[in-house]
Amino acid sequence: xxxxxxxxxxxxxxxxxxxxxxxxxxxxxxxxxxxxxxxxxxxxxxxxxxxxxxxxxxxxxxxxxxxxxxxxxxxxxxxxxxxxxxxxxxxxxxxxxxxxxxxxxxxxxxxxxxxxxxxxxxxxxxxxxxxxxxxxxxxxxxxxxxxxxxxxxxxxxxxxxxxxxxxxxxxxxxxxxxxxxxxxxxxxxxxxxxxxxxxxxxxxxxxxxxxxxxx
Numbered sequence: 001x002x003x004x005x006x007x008x009x010x011x012x013x014x015x016x017x018x019x020x021x022x023x024x025x026x027x028x029x030x031x032x033x034x035x036x037x038x039x040x041x042x043x044x045x046x047x048x049x050x051x052x053x054x055x056x057x058x059x060x061x062x063x064x065x066x067x068x069x070x071x072x073x074x075x076x077x078x079x080x081x082x083x084x085x086x087x088x089x090x091x092x093x094x095x096x097x098x099x100x101x102x103x104x105x106x107x108x109x110x111x112x113x114x115x116x117x118x119x120x121x122x123x124x125x126x127x128x129x130x131x132x133x134x135x136x137x138x139x140x141x142x143x144x145x146x147x148x149x150x151x152x153x154x155x156x157x158x159x160x161x162x163x164x165x166x167x168x169x170x171x172x173x174x175x176x177x178x179x180x181x182x183x184x185x186x187x188x189x190x191x192x193x194x195x196x197x198x199x200x201x202x203x204x205x206x207x208x209x210x211x212x213x214x215x
Contacts, residue, residue, distance in 0.1 A: 002029065005046050007169060008157025012187040014166065020118065022191060032058035037065040042194040046157060047076045049092050059099030066100070066148045071194045079131035079153040093151070102149060104137040114150070117192040119185040126154030126183050127172050146197045150190065159183035 009027035016022040030037055033055065037043060043065070054062070066072065076090045108114060108124075112135065115121045124133045131153035158170040159180050172180045 001046050001048055004161050004170065005044065005157045007162065008160035009044060011160040011162035011166075012184065012191070014162070015160075015184045016188060016191060020188065020192070022195065024191075032061045037061055038068055038070060041071065042191060043070065043072045044157065045072055045074045046155075047074060047078075047090065047092050047096065051092065051096060053095060054099050056099065062100050066102075069146070070148065071146070071190075072149055073156075073190055074149070074151045075126070075156050076151065076153045077155040077158070079126075079128040079155070090153075105134045105149065105151065106137040108133040108135045108150075114147075114189055114193055117189045117196065119189055121182070121185060121189060123182065124152060124154065124186050125159070125175065125179050126152065126156035126186070127158040127170055128154045129175065129179065130154075146193065154183075156183060156187060160187055 006027055006029075013024040013027065016024055030040070030043065062072070074093065076093055078090060110122070114124075114133075114135070123129065124131075134149075134151040136147040136149050155170075159168070159172050160183060161169040163169055168177070168180050172183070175182070
């Protein structure tokens with residue numbers, strides 16, 4: 001899982017470099033017992049059944065991260081097992097988040113800013129399609145209302161993972177390479193959301209803001 005996650009994040013980084021002004025550093029694994037997660041604007045967390053429970057120190061580090069504007073993208077990677085009941089339907093997710101004060105979650109609305117930060121999207125596929133994406137309810141606790149927690153189930157790093165020639169490592173179903181491309185676009189949107197916040201939503205208010213400034 002670690003190897004696929006690194007290959008996936010490296011693949012997404014190449015897409016970001018070639019299509020956007022983002023110049024990401026190399027992807028790294030975070031040791032919550034030693035590292036400071038607040039140095040990173042976005043954490044990708046693939047869930048597995050073998051992960052041990054977070055220690056109190058690790059849970060406290062993630063709590064601080066979420067409270068100070070960091071974004072965690074959790075991937076349960078189990079859509080192929082028809083996981084779509086709710087975020088509470090995955091026992092490992094519930095277990096691993098037990099020590100973290102997580103905000104209430106809702107299914108991501110179709111017009112959420114995540115669907116338009118860079119690409120216009122009407123679906124959020126990874127290696128698989130159909131899984132719902134869950135986000136923080138309301139307007140967010142910190143950082144201008146930006147959601148701090150995103151949960152998906154479509155194995156996104158699996159779709160992003162490429163070899164040294166830029167070819168996909170894992171099969172993507174049912175849409176093949178077209179679906180892989182859309183998954184990359186999902187990743188780009190998530191990264192742009194982490195770096196730029198709600199600016200796309202803010203743009204709809206530009207005319208009102210300009211009117212106020214003229215007064």
